[in-house]
Amino acid sequence: MMRSTLLLLALLPTPALAQAYQCRAPQSIEMPRAIQPDGPRRVSPIRGYTLAISWSPEFCRGGKAAKDPANLQCNGSIGRFGFVLHGLWPESGQGKYPQWCSVTPRPTEAELKANLCMTPVPWLLEHEWAKHGSCMAKSPAGYFKVASILWNSVRLPDADKLSRQPALTAGDLRRAFVALNPGLPLASVGLRTSNGGWLREVQICYDRKFMPTACDASKLGPKNDVPLNIWRGL
Numbered sequence: 311m312m313r314s315t316l317l318l319l320a321l322l323p324t325p326a327l328a329q330a331y332q333c334r335a336p337q338s339i340e341m342p343r344a345i346q347p348d349g350p351r352r353v354s355p356i357r358g359y360t361l362a363i364s365w366s367p368e369f370c371r372g373g374k375a376a377k378d379p380a381n382l383q384c385n386g387s388i389g390r391f392g393f394v395l396h397g398l399w400p401e402s403g404q405g406k407y408p409q410w411c412s413v414t415p416r417p418t419e420a421e422l423k424a425n426l427c428m429t430p431v432p433w434l435l436e437h438e439w440a441k442h443g444s445c446m447a448k449s450p451a452g453y454f455k456v457a458s459i460l461w462n463s464v465r466l467p468d469a470d471k472l473s474r475q476p477a478l479t480a481g482d483l484r485r486a487f488v489a490l491n492p493g494l495p496l497a498s499v500g501l502r503t504s505n506g507g508w509l510r511e512v513q514i515c516y517d518r519k520f521m522p523t524a525c526d527a528s529k530l531g532p533k534n535d536v537p538l539n540i541w542r543g544l
Contacts, residue, residue, distance in 0.1 A: 358401040363511060382430045424454070464491060
């Protein structure tokens with residue numbers, strides 16, 4: 311299954327633009343503490359996937375983690391970020407997704423460093439592997455490889471430019487993604503917003519063969535005519 315998945319993902323288009331404003335991986339990182347599950351182990355058939363893409367400026371303008379001076383995503387020490395990968399999540403389509411299939415093996419420092427320009431939080435990389443990736447791959451390296459191929463296949467719109475558009479709506483952002491990614495239906499682009507309608511995350515929905523599919527209602531988020539705000543923070 312994993313081999314056929316990699317072959318399929320390799321056929322996806324490559325992006326035209328860099329997906330971070332700039333990024334340089336550090337020479338070394340402090341390894342995160344071992345991840346502790348925050349819920350039960352749940353093994354169920356995989357019927358699809360969600361690619362969760364966070365809008366970093368919104369995250370970095372508030373919250374305890376964002377104010378941590380050691381937070382690589384926000385402190386500027388390895389670069390400034392726009393869209394970053396939150397994670398790739400297997401879905402069961404049964405209301406409860408598979409999770410926490412295994413917390414081992416742990417990612418190595420080299421594996422975490424290699425993916426910091428995609429997900430600039432070492433702890434989050436390990437968390438996403440343990441909670442979600444271990445249910446779809448046998449190793450952190452296998453999970454990060456699939457996640458990075460899919461991530462790098464997505465062409466990302468200029469959210470900074472969009473943020474300056476008068477009367478911006480959720481549909482405008484969805485249409486910007488669709489325009490850059492032929493074959494991506496509008497209904498495959500889910501949005502998550504914070505209080506005040508500020509963009510937090512884009513969630514792209516795929517079927518079990520990694521082809522775009524319509525998001526269910528719980529993932530679709532605000533309707534297309536709902537006003538949307540995007541914090542630039544740069």
